[in-house]
Amino acid sequence: MDTDLQLDALRRMVRIRRFEEAAMSIVRKGQGIAGSVHICIGQEGAIVGSCLALRREDYMVGYHRSHGHPIAKGADMGPLMAELMGRATGVCRGKGGSMHLADFSVGSLGETAIVGAGIPQAVGAAYSARVRGTDQVALAFFGDGAANIGSFHEGLNLAAAWNLGVVFVCENNLYAMSTALADTMAADSIAARAAAYRMPGIEVDGQDVGAVHEAVSAAVERGRAGGGPTLVEARTYRYRDHAEYGTLDLGHRAVEELEQWRTRDPIDLLRARLLDSGVDVALLDQLDADVAAEVAAAVTFAKRSPMPAPEELYEDLWATPIEPSPRRDAVPVAGAAR
Amino acid sequence: MRTMSYRDAIRAAMLEEMRRDPAVVVFCEDARFWTMPTNGFVDEFGPDRVPIMPISEEGFTGAAIGAAMTGLRPIVDYTISNLMYVAWDQLVNHAAKNRYLFGGQTSVPIVFRAAMKYANATAAQHSDRPYPQLMNVPGLKIVVPSTPADALGLLKSAIRDDDPVVYFEPLMLWGRKGEVPDGDHLVPIGRAAVAREGSDVTVVAIGDAVPAALTVAEHLAGEGIEVEVIDPRTLVPLDTAAILDSVAKTGRLVVADPAHRTCGAAAEISARVAEEGFDSLRAPIVRVTAPDVHPPFSPVLERLMYPTPERIHAAVRAVLRNASTAATAAAAGELIGR
């Protein structure tokens, strides 16, 4: 990545972090984010490195821990925050919430609360691109836990058998809820599974946004050129609990493990690299201030937005609503000729 | 008598049965997680009877079927009812059908536990009430307890039953406390409970609609209106006689069910009463259900979905007025003029 791209990556990572910190604060203060909230702080390197390898019109599918993914893909933060708050101006009009952000205007095809379910959908998007004769690729994000569900295996096999331009990006943060990957998988590499489907499988340091970008860019270019799918396993870590439960409870994770990973924070690493390469600290401070203002504006937008009106409960179910046929005038039952 | 929460009743039922019968095993993702009723089980029963589960619902449902046909009695906990959809083939095509297909040579004694997380701002992929779909599958017994005593007694009966039993838990009832008989408390599958006696109107209520209906009954008793609340507890096989007996006494029926309207439990109950109890009816039957839209994320919309005391109250009033079908539907079912 050249310096401009690095600055872009930094801006996107800081956006994600500040956005999620703002969301956490709203949850903590009981100011209007309900439901399950899964925070991706710590994993921004994998997310941004991957999305920066995509064009705007390329497709991206997220999962339950995906506030960061549409932000990295370029979505506007106001409607995302409004969605978390269940507002009418939310990117999904309040229907989806935290686990279902989607911004089709930037190629974000949505997120699923069902582990692994997005993987074959990305395969379908890449298939569609080929049938329609475009050179768009599709990228599927998912966690390590998703590597054990059938849709992962079926999705990878389909993409390889059909030689589609799909990049599968596994954010391996070592845990699925409280369960360590090592307890549910006999093998020690997810990337190694790629070989069984005859596609490249690449392990990459997820904390190094540049390394992720390089690996995913190569996969994207290959996919775009008709070279088929790639599985990228980004080793990373989540700093927060599985979901926001009120207090940080590391559960079965050791505090030392968290502290160890924090020393390789993706934002700190990139910032240090930029300073080393001679970028003026004032520029980075300005970037931080700009992002803080953007996030504050997003929160204000969300908080000032109206709640959905009751009628909206019934909206968005059908693309083509069918009007019921009108009743004929009621005929008295007794003795009536029908 | 002991006082315990619904959640602790589920835990106690599993503990009691696992201590009694070494064939009982538990398949549950994150069984050791602090929110799970199975927390601590692995310490007492060991990793063979409480194996660590990958996120592989289809796989472990199939494994449970294999184990059940060869002498074990698995409890499969999907933790969130929607996750059973991932295992639909194993559940519908195999667990429900194997005994019949194989001419009675085998049986499939599994309890499928499914916590229904609706009214909790987790959006449509985590908020279903899937029992109507499974009521359409012969070969599955289906229970929906609404009190801690029934949660305990029905779960113990389900574990001992030789057929597959799907055990639905409204998650919002988990925290409710109630009295539970001491000793080996068993509640028979297939028997309804009269949750409150009354002579003017029968309200058949399912799951968390039971406490809502009891609230309404309490309120109306102050005006001299006696509502009888029937809790079927088991939906398959349905205790039709208990419902018909009640309607024979009251002549009026309201069915309150948090599931969708079309082809739901409320529809089945209404049809049976219309077919077999028509002569007792002094007013049209009224259903209070969720409308046929998905649970939206936004809490302001989601709270319009389910049978609240206000909606049940309006329905009871309507059947007492002997209002026409159109008027009762308008009063009871249709939240906002549809």
Ligand SMILES: Cc1ncc(C[n+]2csc(CCOP(=O)(O)OP(=O)(O)O)c2C)c(N)n1
């Ligand atoms: C099919 C399915 N099974 C179980 C769950 C419950 N669940 C939600 S997130 C999660 C852990 C997922 O772990 P991973 O894929 O590693 O993603 P992470 O949460 O670590 O980002 C589980 C078990 C679910 N949502 N969907």
Ligand SMILES: [Mg+2]
């Ligand atoms: Mg994980």
